[in-house]
Structures are given as structure tokens and as C-alpha cells.
Amino acid sequence: MGKCYKVSDWRQYSMDYDCPHKELEPLDKEIEVVSAALRELRKHGMIEHTDYNHDKMSAHRRMVREEFEIPWTAISPRMQRFMYAVSAISQPRTLIAAGIFCGNTFISCAGAAVGAGACYRAERLVGVEIDPERAEMARRNLKSIDTEGVTEIRCEDAVLTAKEFAGNIDMLYLDADGGPEKGKGIYLDILEAAYDRLSPGGLVLAHNSVNCAKRLQRYLEFVRDPAHMRESVNIIVDPEGLEVSVR
Numbered sequence: 727m728g729k730c731y732k733v734s735d736w737r738q739y740s741m742d743y744d745c746p747h748k749e750l751e752p753l754d755k756e757i758e759v760v761s762a763a764l765r766e767l768r769k770h771g772m773i774e775h776t777d778y779n780h781d782k783m784s785a786h787r788r789m790v791r792e793e794f795e796i797p798w799t800a801i802s803p804r805m806q807r808f809m810y811a812v813s814a815i816s817q818p819r820t821l822i823a824a825g826i827f828c829g830n831t832f833i834s835c836a837g838a839a840v841g842a843g844a845c846y847r848a849e850r851l852v853g854v855e856i857d858p859e860r861a862e863m864a865r866r867n868l869k870s871i872d873t874e875g876v877t878e879i880r881c882e883d884a885v886l887t888a889k890e891f892a893g894n895i896d897m898l899y900l901d902a903d904g905g906p907e908k909g910k911g912i913y914l915d916i917l918e919a920a921y922d923r924l925s926p927g928g929l930v931l932a933h934n935s936v937n938c939a940k941r942l943q944r945y946l947e948f949v950r951d952p953a954h955m956r957e958s959v960n961i962i963v964d965p966e967g968l969e970v971s972v973r
């Protein structure tokens with residue numbers, strides 16, 4: 727069992743995957759839950775502070791609601807805010823997001839540098855989706871908001887993207903599902919392919935750390951071993967969970 731930050735109502739806080747924009751609780755409550763999760767990362771020296779601009783986060787959320795086609799998503803409003811905030815605080819210059827479906831998870835990570843919620847300049851933000859139709863949907867979604875061309879959607883196996891990425895990787899987001907055989911076990915393959923280029927202090931975010939914990943067992947053992955990652959904390963603010971690890 728690794729370190730974790732668990733909110734008491736994480737089981738009850740469940741979303742309808744078909745209604746991505748539905749409010750699940752008062753905004754103040756959502757902000758407080760996310761702030762407490764950020765304080766936990768700060769306590770473990772994984773981020774330097776916990777401040778992010780709430781108005782920019784609201785603008786980001788509004789932009790996604792108005793501009794994105796999202797057939798379904800498992801990214802809850804708490805998780806969306808948390809991912810935006812972690813990016814706004816850590817300001818990754820480079821990002822690989824693996825298994826992005828329609829791009830909603832990607833923009834949750836990249837939104838602090840792209841579009842209405844932008845608060846810093848990034849260099850290269852890459853979203854990877856192996857399914858061509860889904861990759862095309864992600865491209866359409868990103869097209870209208872990424873006026874500076876800092877994002878790139880690649881349609882390929884994220885293991886290959888991670889292996890061939892030139893330069894340091896400041897943030898790696900894992901959400902690919904490797905089919906019936908591998909399932910979410912593919913996270914470890916992607917991390918291992920990226921590992922030697924993860925920046926010192928680079929963050930790895932792994933979705934489904936709770937509801938897919940069994941399939942992620944080897945991955946979780948790897949990131950919770952201090953020989954591999956300096957710190958790792960399971961953020962349990964909803965039934966999906968997000969393991970956050972720092973190199």
C-alpha cells in the first residue's frame with residue numbers, strides 16, 4: 727500500500743460518463759477538495775506551491791464545454807480541476823499524454839498552456855491516441871483552441887511515442903488501455919519507454935489508480951519504489967483515482 731490522499735466521500739462522488747459537464751457539488755467544495763490534494767503533493771515535495779488561478783480554471787472549463795465534442799468521459803470535475811491545477815503549478819514545457827480518446831484528458835493536462843485557461847508558455851505538448859477516428863476527433867477538438875500550434879496529436883502506439891520522443895519529458899499522463907490482454911498494464915510499458923528522458927522533478931500522472939488498481943499492480947509497485955520514482959501519491963478524490971509520481 728503506497729501513500730494516498732483520500733477524500734471521505736470519494737465513493738459517493740460518482741459521475742455519469744455521458745454527462746461530462748454536469749455539476750456534482752458546489753464549486754467551493756470542489757475547490758477545497760482539490761486544494762487539499764495539492765497540499766498533499768506539496769507536503770511530499772512534489773510541487774513547489776499550491777496556488778493557481780481559479781478564474782483561468784473556470785475559463786478553461788467553459789472553453790472545453792463550448793468547443794469540445796466529448797462522446798463520454800470518466801474525468802470528473804474534481805479530476806479536471808486537479809489536473810489543470812497540477813499543470814498550472816508545475817508548468818511542464820513538454821508533455822506526452824497517452825491514450826487521449828477525444829482529447830478531453832489531454833486538454834485537462836495541457837489547458838494551463840493552451841486556450842482560455844493558459845497561464846504559461848509550453849514547448850511541445852503531445853497527445854497520443856492509437857485509434858484513427860478518435861485521434862481525428864481529438865485533432866478537431868484542439869484545432870479551434872490551439873492558435874499557437876503548441877499541441878500535436880499523434881495517431882500511434884504511445885510506447886513508440888515515448889521511446890522516440892526527443893528531449894526531456896516534464897510530464898507524462900497515462901490513460902491508454904492496451905486491450906483484453908494488457909489492459910491498463912500498458913502504463914508500465916509506456917513509462918519504461920519514457921523513463922530515461924523524464925526530467926528531474928518530472929511528473930507522471932496515471933488515471934484509474936483506484937478502479938483499475940489490480941491491472942495496474944506492477945505499475946504501482948514500480949512507481950512506489952523509491953529506487954524508481956522519488957515520491958508517489960495516490961490521489962483518491964473520485965472512484966477512478968490518479969497516481970501522481972515524481973522522478
Ligand SMILES: C[S@@+](CC[C@H](N)C(=O)[O-])C[C@H]1O[C@@H](n2cnc3c(N)ncnc32)[C@H](O)[C@@H]1O
Pocket residue numbers: 798799800801824825826827828830831854855856857860882883884885901902903904905912933
Ligand atoms: C479508456 S480510453 C481513455 C478515456 C479517458 N479516461 C476519458 O475519460 O476520456 C483509453 C484510450 O487509449 C487508447 N489506446 C489504447 N492503447 C493505446 C496505445 N498503445 N497508445 C495510444 N493510445 C492507446 C484507446 O484507443 C482509448 O481511446
